[in-house]
Amino acid sequence: xxxxxxxxxxxxxxxxxxxxxxxxxxxxxxxxxxxxxxxxxxxxxxxxxxxxxxxxxxxxxxxxxxxxxxxxxxxxxxxxxxxxxxxxxxxxxxxxxxxxxxxxxxxxxxxxxxxxxxxxxxxxxxxxxxxxxxxxxxxxxxxxxxxxxxxxxxxxxxxxxxxxxxxxxxxxxxxxxxxxxxxxxxxxxxxxxxxxxxxxxxxxxxxxxxxxxxxxxxxxxxxxxxxxxxxxxxxxxxxxxxxxxxxxxxxxxxxxxxxxxxxxxxxxxxxxxxxxxxxxxxxxxxxxxxxxxxxxxxxxxxxxxxxxxxxxxxxxxxxxxxxxxxxxxxxxxxxxxxxxxxxxxxxxxxxxxxxxxxxxxxxxxxxxxxxxxxxxxxxxxxxxxxxxxxxxxxxxxxxxxxxxxxxxxxxxxxxxxxxxxxxxxxxxxxxxxxxxxxxxxxxxxxxxxxxxxxxxxxxxxxxxxxxxxxxxxxxxxxxxxxxxxxxxxxxxxxxxxxxxxxxxxxxxxxx
Numbered sequence: 001x002x003x004x005x006x007x008x009x010x011x012x013x014x015x016x017x018x019x020x021x022x023x024x025x026x027x028x029x030x031x032x033x034x035x036x037x038x039x040x041x042x043x044x045x046x047x048x049x050x051x052x053x054x055x056x057x058x059x060x061x062x063x064x065x066x067x068x069x070x071x072x073x074x075x076x077x078x079x080x081x082x083x084x085x086x087x088x089x090x091x092x093x094x095x096x097x098x099x100x101x102x103x104x105x106x107x108x109x110x111x112x113x114x115x116x117x118x119x120x121x122x123x124x125x126x127x128x129x130x131x132x133x134x135x136x137x138x139x140x141x142x143x144x145x146x147x148x149x150x151x152x153x154x155x156x157x158x159x160x161x162x163x164x165x166x167x168x169x170x171x172x173x174x175x176x177x178x179x180x181x182x183x184x185x186x187x188x189x190x191x192x193x194x195x196x197x198x199x200x201x202x203x204x205x206x207x208x209x210x211x212x213x214x215x216x217x218x219x220x221x222x223x224x225x226x227x228x229x230x231x232x233x234x235x236x237x238x239x240x241x242x243x244x245x246x247x248x249x250x251x252x253x254x255x256x257x258x259x260x261x262x263x264x265x266x267x268x269x270x271x272x273x274x275x276x277x278x279x280x281x282x283x284x285x286x287x288x289x290x291x292x293x294x295x296x297x298x299x300x301x302x303x304x305x306x307x308x309x310x311x312x313x314x315x316x317x318x319x320x321x322x323x324x325x326x327x328x329x330x331x332x333x334x335x336x337x338x339x340x341x342x343x344x345x346x347x348x349x350x351x352x353x354x355x356x357x358x359x360x361x362x363x364x365x366x367x368x369x370x371x372x373x374x375x376x377x378x379x380x381x382x383x384x385x386x387x388x389x390x391x392x393x394x395x396x397x398x399x400x401x402x403x404x405x406x407x408x409x410x411x412x413x414x415x416x417x418x419x420x421x422x423x424x425x426x427x428x429x430x431x432x433x434x435x436x437x438x439x440x441x442x443x444x445x446x447x448x449x450x451x452x453x454x455x456x457x458x459x460x461x462x463x464x465x466x467x468x469x470x471x472x473x474x475x476x477x478x479x480x481x482x483x484x485x486x487x488x489x490x491x492x493x494x495x496x497x498x499x500x501x502x503x504x505x506x507x508x509x510x511x
Contacts, residue, residue: 004322006256006309010474012071012329013257013282013289017182019065020189025200028223031057033378034216036205037232038064040185040363041356044371045230047188050195052379057224058197059216061204061233065185067494068234071331072363073255073278073293075268076110077176078103079128080362082140082272083339084147090338095388097151099340102385106368107177114184117191121183122283129161131170132272140272141169148173162265163279165319178268178280181364206498208238214353228378229353231346232370235334235483235495236355242347242391245463245496248334248358250483252305254473255293256312257327260320264288277315289326292316296361305330305473330474332483332494333361343370343389344377354378355391426454434470434488443467444504445477447488456504457490463497477501 033049035042038060046056058064078100087096114123132141141157148155148171158170189199204219208229216224231237236244253276264281271277276294283289292315295308309328316322336342336358346355354377356370369385376383426446429435434447436459445459445468457477459468466481476493477486485493490501 004313004317004325006313006325007328010329011327012255013284013291013327014072014074014180014182015066015070016285017180017186019063019182019186020199021063022199022201024220025059025203025218025222025224026220028225029057030225031055031198032226033057033228033230034059034224034226035230035232036060036216036237037067037230037234038199038201039067039069039232039234040181040367041232041370041374042230043185043188043192044368045232045375046192046197047195048371048375049378050192050197052375054379056192056197057200057226058192059200059203059205059218059224061202061219061492063201064189064199065182068331068333068359068363069181069185069367071255071329072181073280073291074181074282074364075128075176075178075280075362076107076364077128077173077268077362078107078153078365079130079173079176080360080365081270082130082144084151084153085140085143086339088147088150091340091388093150096147098385098388100151100153102369102388103362103365105385106365106372109368109372110179110184110364111177113188114179117187119184119187121187122180123177123184124179125175125177126266126268126280128173128176129158129163129170129267129269130272131161131165131167131269133166133168134273135168137272138169141171145171161269162267163269164265165269176268178282180282204492205233205237208240208353227352230374230378231353231355231357232367233495234332234357236346236357237495237498238346238353239496240347240350240353242355244342244355244357244391245482247342248336250332250334250494251296251361252330252332252478253293253296253361254305254308254312254330255291255328256309256316256325257289257291258316258320258325259284259287259323260290261323262321264290275311284326290316290320290322292320305471309473328473331361332485333363334358334483335360338393341366341370341389342391343373344386344391346391348392429454432475434472434475436470439504439506442504445470445501446506447475449488454506455488455490456506457486457488458502458504460501461486461497462499462501463495468501 032055035058154174156172207217269279278293341358359366461479468477484497
C-alpha cells in the first residue's frame, strides 16, 4: 500500500488567496496614526480608525497578511483551551468574565463586519470542544466546566463528541465560529483603502525616536512622524525598557491539511493533554480540507521539526482515513507570563506608543480585541475591556515563578549553545540540508540550497547572543532563547532580533 506523503514545501492553504501588494516606503512622511504590522490587529485597527476619519499609515516588514495571521488555524472563539478555571484562581471571577466577554465581543464584531459588507470568507458557526482521553485531565475538565457555569458560558459537559476519537470526557462551548482569515482580511484591506489608509510593504521599522512627536525609523532611513504608534508586529520591534523579550516566551506549532474519505461531522476540537491535537475543517478549493494542528514546543528547542509534521501525519492517517496531504505549515506565537495578552501603552511613560502581543495562538479573537481597544484609546472612547490587558501589569502569582523559570531556561540554552563544539564536515552536507560546523573557530551554520550553493552564517543570534538551531521543516535558523528566526541567508524573519545573522566567508575555512 502506497504511503501518503507530506508536501515537500511548507505553505499555508490560506496563502493561495490573491492578496493585494504595495510598494515600499520611499520617503519620509507624516500621519496621525502609524501602524507597524499588517496582520489581523494592524488591519482591523486601521479599519476602525479610518471609519472615524483618522489618517492612518500601515507598514509591514514583509508582505501584509503573511505572518502569524497567514499561518493560523483561524478559529473565532472564546474557548482558548483550559484557561477559565485558572484565570478565576489567579485574577478573580470579574476579570476572567471580562476576558471572556472581550473575546465574544471580538467574535460579534467579525460576524457583524462580514454581514455588513457581505464578505465571502467561508464563515461558519461551530461549537468548540476541549476533549481528553487521559484520566489525569478529567478533573481539569470538570473544574473548567464549573468555571463556565460561574461565567454563564453557554456550554455542556460530554462523554461523547461528533468526531470519532478515543476520549473519556469533553466540554463544549456553543456557538463559536471559523472562517478563511485572508478572504476576510483582504476585504478589510479594500475597505481601509477606500477610507484613505495608506499601506507600505517591505518596510521594516527598526526604532522609534522622539522630537515633538514619535518618529518611526525604517531600515532604509526614512521617518514616519505621527501622533500615535501601534506596534502590531507580532514581537514588538521597539521595547523602551519594557523587557518584553523576558516577559513572553515563543512557541511553534504545526498544521497539516488533508482530504479525507470521511464526512466531517462539524465542530472545532482541541485536546487538553500534550501533545496538542487541534482539528477543524474548511471548504477547500475542490473538496473539504481537514486541518490537523498541534505539536507545540518552544522555538528552537526540541526534536527535528519534521518529526512534528510526521506525528501529525501519523495521527491523521490513523483516525481520519486520509486520501492526500495537500498542505503543511507552521506558526509561531508568544505567551505572556499570565497568559493574558499585552495590549496598551508600551510603558507607563509612553502613552502614545501602543503594543499588542502575546496572543497564545488565539489571535483571531485576541487580535481583534487588541484592535478595538487601541482604536478606542486613540479616539478617546472608553473601553470596558482595556484594563485587564494593560502591559505594565505584574501580578506576582503566577508571574514571578513564570519569570524565573523562563529566564532560567534562557540561561540554560545560552550556555548549552556556547559549549556546543560541533564540527560537522562540509563535504557530508546534502542538498536542502544544513549543518553546524566551525569555520575559523566560529560556530557556523551552513545550508546547501537546491542549486548546491552553500550559505554560511554566524549562528550567534543578534538579539542577546544565544546560538540559533536549524529548523529543517521551515528552512530557518531559530533562537531557543527568545524566539528570533532567520532565513538560511541570515535575514530576520521574526523578532526580537533586528539585525541579520552575520554572513561567513566560506573561502577562509581552515584546512
